[in-house]
Amino acid sequence: MTAGSNITDRICDIGVVPVFRTDRTDRLLPAAKAYHEGGMHVIEFTMTMPEALASIEKGRSELPDDATLGAGTVLDAETARLAILAGAQFIVSPGLAPKVVEMCHRYGVPVVPGAMTPSEIMQALELGVDVIKVFPANIGLPYFADLVAPFPQVRFMAAGGPIPPELAKQYYAAGASVVTVAGQGLDKEAFETGDFGKLTAVVRKYLADLRA
Numbered sequence: 001m002t003a004g005s006n007i008t009d010r011i012c013d014i015g016v017v018p019v020f021r022t023d024r025t026d027r028l029l030p031a032a033k034a035y036h037e038g039g040m041h042v043i044e045f046t047m048t049m050p051e052a053l054a055s056i057e058k059g060r061s062e063l064p065d066d067a068t069l070g071a072g073t074v075l076d077a078e079t080a081r082l083a084i085l086a087g088a089q090f091i092v093s094p095g096l097a098p099k100v101v102e103m104c105h106r107y108g109v110p111v112v113p114g115a116m117t118p119s120e121i122m123q124a125l126e127l128g129v130d131v132i133k134v135f136p137a138n139i140g141l142p143y144f145a146d147l148v149a150p151f152p153q154v155r156f157m158a159a160g161g162p163i164p165p166e167l168a169k170q171y172y173a174a175g176a177s178v179v180t181v182a183g184q185g186l187d188k189e190a191f192e193t194g195d196f197g198k199l200t201a202v203v204r205k206y207l208a209d210l211r212a
Contacts (some may be wrong), residue, residue: 007090008110008130009070011042012155012177016168016210019072019109019159020183022048027191028055029050029062031183034196036067038203042172043183044092046072047079060087077103084109092157094135096120101127112157121151131177136160141170165209181206 011017018035020028020043032043043063045055052071059069070090071083077099080091084103090110093100097113104111105128114135115121124132132154137144138161149158157179163171168179184191186206190198 005110005130007068007197008155009111009129011090011110011112011157012157014040014042015172015178016040016207017042017044017070017157017178017180018183019044019046019180021048021073022184022191023050024184024192025050025055027184028193029059029193030196032059032063032067032069032192034181034199035203036064038200040203041066042068042070044070044072044180046084047075048073053082056083056086056088060089074100076100080104080111081107092133094133096124098123098127101129114159116147118147118150121147121154125151125154128170131155131157133157133159137176139172141167141174144171144176145174165206165212168210 018040044169045052056071063130068089070193071088072092074080074091074093080100084107091104092112094114096115099112108143112131112133113124113129114133115124121132134144134156137158156175157178158171158176163179163181171179187199
């Protein structure tokens, strides 16, 4: 089993990925540590944030060893390469970009491209992708269910819009292996005020509600 497959298994086993997209980069690493302490050990930093590469590099050096840190909103192969060199352990894109997939395969790093149609899913499979992100999944649960139904062999990530535990369960039932939550938005007040102890408690409650 490759390191890449271990990471994709880890992403799907945990089932929830907090995605950070914020200008408050001073809150970024403490919040990521709070999420990890709460039980969400796979974390995504988007490339739309200021100094995203530096944040990934710092995150890899300061987060616990069992944390898995990826780069999101990767739009091109050059950015994918820079993110990987900064330490990103997986790459996520909002759409299907074959050159991004090719670059990630070159470095042996898992890539999760976005798709919204059966044709895009089929193209991603031809490119050798293991996990596919349906984005934006909040277009509707019935559409999501119909889209993924012909591909029972595929592991899907549902991303887009707030996904509380009850909705996450519906996505799982419809065929998702993993959902995303807004890292800065699960408890906006706790994030903005730096109440990271509360943020950890909120994460633990989310996971408890999810497993109830």
